[in-house]
Amino acid sequence: MSTKVDPFVQHFRASAPYIHAHRGRTFVIMFGGEAVASKDLRTLLYDVALLHSLGVRIVLVAGARPQIDEALARRSEESRFEGDLRVTDEVALQCVKEAVGATRVELESLLSMGLPNSPMSGARLRVATGNFVMAQPVGVLDGVDYQYTGKPRRVDSEGIRQRLDDGAIVVLTPIGYSSTGEAFNISSHDVASAAAIALGADKLIGLLEGQGVFDAEGLNPSQLTPHEAERYLHSGRDLGHDVERHLAAAIEACQGGVPRAHLVARQSDGALLRELFTRDGVGTMVTSEAFEGVRPAVRSDIGGILTLIAPLEEQGVLVRRPHEMLENDIDKFTVIERDGMLVACAALYAYPGESIAELACLVVHPDYRTSGRGGQLLQYLERQCGARGLRRLFVLTTQTSHWFREHGFDNCELDELPKSRRSHYDQGRRSKILLKPLG
Ligand SMILES: CC(C)(COP(=O)(O)OP(=O)(O)OC[C@H]1O[C@@H](n2cnc3c(N)ncnc32)[C@H](O)[C@@H]1OP(=O)(O)O)[C@@H](O)C(=O)NCCC(=O)NCCS
Structure with a gap:
């Protein structure tokens, strides 16, 4: 067919x-x-x-x-x-x-x-x-x-x-x-x-x-x-x-x-x-x-988040996340909802002991890109980091390093990441690591 x-x-x-x-x-x-x-x-x-x-x-x-x-x-x-x-x-x-x-x-x-x-x-x-x-x-x-x-x-x-x-x-x-x-x-x-x-x-x-x-x-x-x-x-x-x-x-x-x-x-x-x-x-x-707004994700958003990230997982832009992982991590996600549909998402994994957090899974729906939503979500998460005393934000990316650099991130080495995260770095994927000090 x-x-x-x-x-x-x-x-x-x-x-x-x-x-x-x-x-x-x-x-x-x-x-x-x-x-x-x-x-x-x-x-x-x-x-x-x-x-x-x-x-x-x-x-x-x-x-x-x-x-x-x-x-x-x-x-x-x-x-x-x-x-x-x-x-x-x-x-x-x-x-x-x-x-x-x-x-x-x-x-x-x-x-x-x-x-x-x-x-x-x-x-x-x-x-x-x-x-x-x-x-x-x-x-x-x-x-x-x-x-x-x-x-x-x-x-x-x-x-x-x-x-x-x-x-x-x-x-x-x-x-x-x-x-x-x-x-x-x-x-x-x-x-x-x-x-x-x-x-x-x-x-x-x-x-x-x-x-x-x-x-x-x-x-x-x-x-x-x-x-x-x-x-x-x-x-x-x-x-x-x-x-x-x-x-x-x-x-x-x-x-x-x-x-x-x-x-x-x-x-x-x-x-x-x-x-x-x-x-x-x-x-x-x-x-x-509020026709469109940024908010923390809830369990019922899992379907919408999967729809956003699945095509990018297929293309290898994002690492595959099993459904159960998404269920466990749903409180780490923030979404932008527009008239009942999720148009963007991102996850924040905090390492409070080291005052650092990882930004992951930042995706804007293809129909809604280049209108500042990626930047808006990033700013929102940076404010969240500030409120939680997290002073640095890092991201691992294979194809989007320039976007992050344009948003204040800089290349950094693996040993600048929290200890527990270093051991999970996928050497085969060879993602670039970028870090942003937060004000
Ligand atoms: C990266 C992404 C989140 C940006 O979202 P957005 O809402 O379009 O972002 P903004 O509107 O704030 O910024 C758009 C600008 O970034 C540029 N841009 C988008 N993707 C880019 C990339 N991979 N590399 C460099 N620049 C990029 C656009 O060309 C645009 O530039 P312009 O303003 O000069 O036209 C979105 O393109 C996306 O979902 N990409 C696929 C998923 C991805 O790569 N996620 C990051 C993995 S962690």
């Missing part, structure tokens, strides 16, 4: 951990009225249907800003904004109802598709909409009466949960209702973050109209803490209204307990799937969780 794996099979298999991880989770997905008006809406909804069929509980929040503006223009009325907030008078409210109603019907129609030979074939989706969001008027701010512009007062999370339990996709619109029997126009971003918080959603996903979030150097950060996202918002740079609104909603959701908020460029085909089913995604994730 050929060992070459078909790329389709390879990708499908690689997405398996994400399929398992996302099943039964609640995702709130928000997009603007531009997405509803776009010809790509079908493809987006195909992907939403696919997520649903994989067991994801989905709440869609669809904006309708351009549709509302168009409805006003048809009446020869101007859209009136104060900052980013619409002032909704009686006429504007009428336009909001009209635009939101049409948006809702469009989504319900497309989610009902089921033609044979289409990606929706056999999907039989049920869509639930309703008065899930209660609103209160924004009121008068700085002398401006916002009239029928509202903000979320309460989200009927129980009602939404029941529909999700029933297998429906819930669609929320930028309208909220009040106990006075009135309707208010609410920003869809506010609806989305309030719903995600009230539902205890696992993710808030914002589909951006532009290319994404970029820093001052033009780079797209894959991850931000809410604090860093705040710095982006208040940097004074023009991020564009769309990015700013999505970032603000992501920050609010994270601060309200939603573990992860993703910002994904909608117009890049399949971006939603690539964000959710590949390790590094394609958008920006705002999270207060």
Whole structure:
């Protein structure tokens, strides 16, 4: 049998951990009225249907800003904004109802598709909409009466949960209702973050109209803490209204307990799937969780460590370590975990009587090399040595001596090693011995 794996099979298999991880989770997905008006809406909804069929509980929040503006223009009325907030008078409210109603019907129609030979074939989706969001008027701010512009007062999370339990996709619109029997126009971003918080959603996903979030150097950060996202918002740079609104909603959701908020460029085909089913995604994730971190290894890491070191043992870069040895030595290992996967490991064997330690088994996963992780792990272990009063660190290596020399190690002789280690030096392997005095 050929060992070459078909790329389709390879990708499908690689997405398996994400399929398992996302099943039964609640995702709130928000997009603007531009997405509803776009010809790509079908493809987006195909992907939403696919997520649903994989067991994801989905709440869609669809904006309708351009549709509302168009409805006003048809009446020869101007859209009136104060900052980013619409002032909704009686006429504007009428336009909001009209635009939101049409948006809702469009989504319900497309989610009902089921033609044979289409990606929706056999999907039989049920869509639930309703008065899930209660609103209160924004009121008068700085002398401006916002009239029928509202903000979320309460989200009927129980009602939404029941529909999700029933297998429906819930669609929320930028309208909220009040106990006075009135309707208010609410920003869809506010609806989305309030719903995600009230539902205890696992993710808030914002589909951006532009290319994404970029820093001052033009780079797209894959991850931000809410604090860093705040710095982006208040940097004074023009991020564009769309990015700013999505970032603000992501920050609010994270601060309200939603573990992860993703910002994904909608117009890049399949971006939603690539964000959710590949390790590094394609958008920006705002999270207060440690997505990647250095930590001491535990027994359940043995499998991951074996996966990291086995190819290098095969190549003779590392000395073979039997499984039992790894089990016994697991407390000597430190790992870097990235989104549930071990991407680097190293072991530290201390000889406290001689204030020296051996660094062994330093490996960074090939996909994650040359991004400083090797150096990061080394620094972490050096700090550990410092805390334990170990003043020198040595390593035995056949192929990586230059890397260590660039990190402050120097060649040394066998007799500089602890006595008990010298007798285990493999003369056949002829590893180079490098030593680093620690500050
Ligand atoms: C050595 C290793 C741990 C470095 O990890 P890393 O995360 O890529 O390290 P950093 O990002 O801090 O450093 C990358 C730099 O080291 C260089 N480098 C990587 N392997 C090297 C080697 N064997 N010799 C010399 N330089 C090397 C890279 O070319 C890169 O240089 P650049 O920044 O000029 O492009 C990683 O390459 C690895 O896992 N190698 C295989 C296992 C191994 O040899 N382990 C040591 C045995 S004890």
